[in-house]
Amino acid sequence: MRRWCLALTGVVALLTAACGGGGSGSSSGSPPHGNVLQVGAPREPTSLDPAASIAYTNDQYFALYDTLINTNPKTHQLEPGLATSWSFQGADRLTFRLNLRPGVKFQDGTVLDANAVKTSLDHYRQLHIFTDLDAVGSVQAVSSSVVDIHLASPYSPLPYVLSYRAGMIVSPTAMQKYGKDFGTHPVGAGPFMFKSWQSGSELDLVKFPGYWKRGQPKLNGITFKYITNPSSLASAIQGKQVDVAGPVIYETTNLPALRANSDLNVILATDFGGIAQIQMNATKEPFNNPLVRRAVNLSLNRGDIRKAAV
Template identity: 35%
Template sequence: MRPSPRLVAALAVLPLVLAACGGGGSSGTPAAPPSIADASADNRPVKAGGTLNVALSADPDALDPSISTTLVGREVFANMCEKLFDIDAQSSLVPQLASALPEVSGDGKEVTVKLREGVKFNDGTAFDAEAVKKSLDRHRTWEKSARQADLAAVSKVSVVDSTTVKLTLTQAFTPLTAQLADRAGMIMSPKALDANSDNFGASPVCVGPFKFASRTSGSQIVLEKAPDYYDAAKVKLDKLVYKIIVDPNVRAANLKSGDVQVGDNLATTTVKGVQSDPNLKVVSGGGLGYYGITINTGNADGSTEKPGTVNTALAKSPQLREAFELALDRDVINKTVYNGLHEVDCFPVPVDSPYRAKDLQCPARDLAKAKQLVQASGVQTPVPVTLTSPNDATNVRLAQVIQQMTKEAGFNVSVQTAEFVSTLEQGKSGKFDVLLNGWSGRVDPDGNLTNLITSRGSNNYSGMSDPGIDDPIKQAAAESDPAKRAELYAGALKKAAEVRGVLYLYHNKYYLGMSKNVAGVQYFKDGLPRFVTAGFTA
């Protein structure tokens, strides 16, 4: 169904208005999507030394792997806190601090992990099985930990010997290796944990090519080359300086001026301009995650608490939630807000995932039906909705497009903006009506689902709680057959699509701008720039 001429006319004005407010950025024809392979294939020789200045799109939350929840935090961790496992350029799971992929018992309830030998933390403390146990136990049992759901299947971590740990599970849990390839698998210095306890994030110490040096809140994070790193010879840079530059136009301008040599998460409206600069290039990553509209359906007292009653029109009426979705045109949103550079979808599992059923279909915009549902709901029109958005220019533009589209169906959306981290706090606490937010994505679909749409998950900001969602996701995690897992996930996703606690809009593509004299950057589908082999060309 085509959008109405009035809507197209209204949306056509938005990029011009916002460009005027934000200092420019939008251009005519969409940029050509860069290739993910571009970065990892650039293995030109680099010289030793130098400081790489990297622009981050937001200020990370606490640099504590147990409690961090942000993508920008994961970007910093990628160069400072290694994990038991990682992913490679093909999104395959590979050992990192482990020396091999795990050995799993026949019933799936015992997982043995062999560790690298001769490794030290960045404070010189020895890395061994005791240290691994200490971190894993903190991740899974500390009351403040956001990793509890990631490791919920683990009932016990045992030290077999200095280079071996055994994880005992309550049930088979196929996604465990993938979980240990993210923050749940980051191992922290036991010395630093003992010294700083709950305040570990103020001065984090892990195993990594770079070590934490300093942080100025809202301004920058400085990492220095780690002399104790087990593979220090391949690390060429002396220092990484992450500069917090929220405005996407300013990020692009800093790249062009040379004040930063790498800019993360380029706004899609600035990609073409960066690509056209002869001194710069753009590479892409991401695609595992998603962005969307979270509707508070039951998060009355916090995402990890028992769902309660939320007294908003959308929370109380499934009809209105359906109408709200049918008022949206995802293709138009992608073209208008993102220059067509994201991948439109209405489910949280990527289209090319082996765990994605082929029969999952997205609804097209149907304004007539949306209007009918609004009228049938019995709620006085226009229906009031408060939309909370991060305050960067791109999210504000998205919020205004949603506002305009849903107005035609009978909704009156008011937009409230806040700092990115503040919007996450509102999401966790349930102090919102509708929220723009996303998830950076994991290679195993469980990482996009369990903690986000099952009952009392820490990132289940909607407060959804339905056995039709919870049960098949739990069953899929215990299943090793990809086809059976895909079938179970399909059932859960169809039910979640009916509940509409989250209206997924697209799978994020991340665009990384960098100076052409920077090489050796690794950039994969998780969207995390790895600088372990990066440097400046000779």
């Protein structure tokens, strides 16, 4: 049976099997609820501005926004996104140049140019919810299609950083129009655009007909239904109330029973390179002391970690 699937980052993603015949044809099945995907989401963002929320709701952000640089989910290699090429300039590598894709527009019709990218990156830095652009000294729109990011110090991870939240470019027109309310009126250049958001209930997105990738998206929309209880989330996918549920922490669900259900695809994070991590807050005690961070680092048994990982 052909199965319809959507890649979601998480520990366990659960997908219902599509109704379709067998065979090796190139066409794929449709979600059971038609051409609007119903997603059971365990987390709700505090804002739909990707620079303003620390909530781990990346599936929702990536539906609304495209990034300057993409990461291939299979190879983990960097690929063109809103930028077609990029490179560090000069021997000191303190300037990072991006050449933007021509002809891209935001969901409100605003042209995505160098000034829009500069405005978005400056907004991200000014909010300073995240620190991954702290090495940036300034952003310059060199021309309508070229952006230079000037670094205060060398920062090799920058291309990867721009494939994540920092690289999600928001519409400057919408930011100016809505101001502090942009987080409830999001406008990006991603495959889906905002329709409505009922806090505590669901987020409705509809297909963006002007998306720069021809023929995409295949869906007419996505509805994220917020189901925060892991057991309720697993029950929702088993009861076919949603097409996709994830991430689900498998310790709190009956994973063997879920994997035995022929109507479901269960995808573990290890199947597609998902990463779970614990980070130290270097701005608060005791982790603001580098000696403490080094002590934690030295206490790790890397041999045991490698054995468990492989």
